[in-house]
Amino acid sequence: MAGSSLLALIDDIATILDDVSLMTKTATKKTAGVLGDDLALNAQQVAGVRPARELPVVWAVAKGSLLNKTILVPAAVAISYFAPWLITPLLMLGGAFLCFEGFEKIAHRFLHRNEQEAHAQALRAALKDPQVDLRAVEQKKIKGAIRTDFILSAEIIAITLGTVAAEAIGMQFLVLSVVAIMITVGVYGLVAGIVKLDDGGLYLSGRESALAQKAGLGILWLAPHLMRTLSVLGTIAMFLVGGGILTHGLPPVHAAIMAYTEGFTGAAQVLAGTLADGCFGLLAGAVLVATITPLQALWTKLFR
Numbered sequence: 355m356a357g358s359s360l361l362a363l364i365d366d367i368a369t370i371l372d373d374v375s376l377m378t379k380t381a382t383k384k385t386a387g388v389l390g391d392d393l394a395l396n397a398q399q400v401a402g403v404r405p406a407r408e409l410p411v412v413w414a415v416a417k418g419s420l421l422n423k424t425i426l427v428p429a430a431v432a433i434s435y436f437a438p439w440l441i442t443p444l445l446m447l448g449g450a451f452l453c454f455e456g457f458e459k460i461a462h463r464f465l466h467r468n469e470q471e472a473h474a475q476a477l478r479a480a481l482k483d484p485q486v487d488l489r490a491v492e493q494k495k496i497k498g499a500i501r502t503d504f505i506l507s508a509e510i511i512a513i514t515l516g517t518v519a520a521e522a523i524g525m526q527f528l529v530l531s532v533v534a535i536m537i538t539v540g541v542y543g544l545v546a547g548i549v550k551l552d553d554g555g556l557y558l559s560g561r562e563s564a565l566a567q568k569a570g571l572g573i574l575w576l577a578p579h580l581m582r583t584l585s586v587l588g589t590i591a592m593f594l595v596g597g598g599i600l601t602h603g604l605p606p607v608h609a610a611i612m613a614y615t616e617g618f619t620g621a622a623q624v625l626a627g628t629l630a631d632g633c634f635g636l637l638a639g640a641v642l643v644a645t646i647t648p649l650q651a652l653w654t655k656l657f658r
Contacts, residue, residue, distance in 0.1 A: 408549045411496060416542035418500035419507065423534040426511045431527045434515060441519050442603060448512040449599030450642060456592035457639030510537060551577040594628060597635020607634060
């Protein structure tokens with residue numbers, strides 16, 4: 355009896371873990387847009403930090419990210435239990451924010467390029483100035499990165515919650531927790547690897563082996579291009595994911611996209627639907643930026 359009960363328990367646990375694994379895969383696919391942006395953004399946050407302090411800064415931000423998620427996961431489960439009607443509006447809000455943030459990044463890149471260059475020059479000058487408290491600069495970067503992580507983590511948790519909204523509360527908490535831990539470890543592990551790429555390249559380029567030197571020079575060439583590529587891909591994914599959330603929450607728009615994709619078959623149909631979601635996300639982002647940016651400027655002017 356005891357043996358059969360133990361086997362039944364193991365089977366139940368295996369079934370639960372299988373369900374968690376399946377739902378976690380689904381949830382992480384849906385949060386890909388946020389993850390791409392999260393990865394690039396957090397790697398950029400430690401730019402300008404002294405090489406010896408890069409990994410401690412990443413670790414500090416990772417701990418802050420875990421703290422963010424220990425707040426967000428129980429809050430999400432509480433919303434699902436006490437106010438499930440809030441899940442869809444929160445998802446729509448998260449999708450709209452993704453589109454807004456993506457288009458704002460594009461607009462800022464083209465409209466405020468001089469400001470970005472001036473900021474980078476000021477940062478480089480500050481790091482060379484012996485009078486500047488580098489630890490204060492470092493702490494400021496850490497706090498800023500943790501604030502940014504809170505917003506991105508909230509989007510990820512909201513999207514994941516929408517994926518498992520129909521499940522029992524215990525399963526929701528388990529899936530949200532697994533996704534939160536996986537994302538934190540994955541993102542900040544990759545960030546740590548990215549920010550140390552140049553160090554690895556320098557080390558290899560100084561070796562006696564010609565092959566190692568070529569590999570090191572290749573890594574040094576790759577590092578900045580990798581950052582730019584991650585940033586671009588992250589922005590594109592924000593429109594695809596954010597637009598997908600919005601179109602699924604707006605039945606007339608979703609019906610129009612479905613009617614449009616009926617003319618395609620197989621992979622082409624999936625690609626056409628995804629591109630349509632992305633185009634809607636881009637359009638929604640443009641409208642939101644055009645509406646919210648003047649209001650932000652007015653708020654700043656009135657309450658500065």
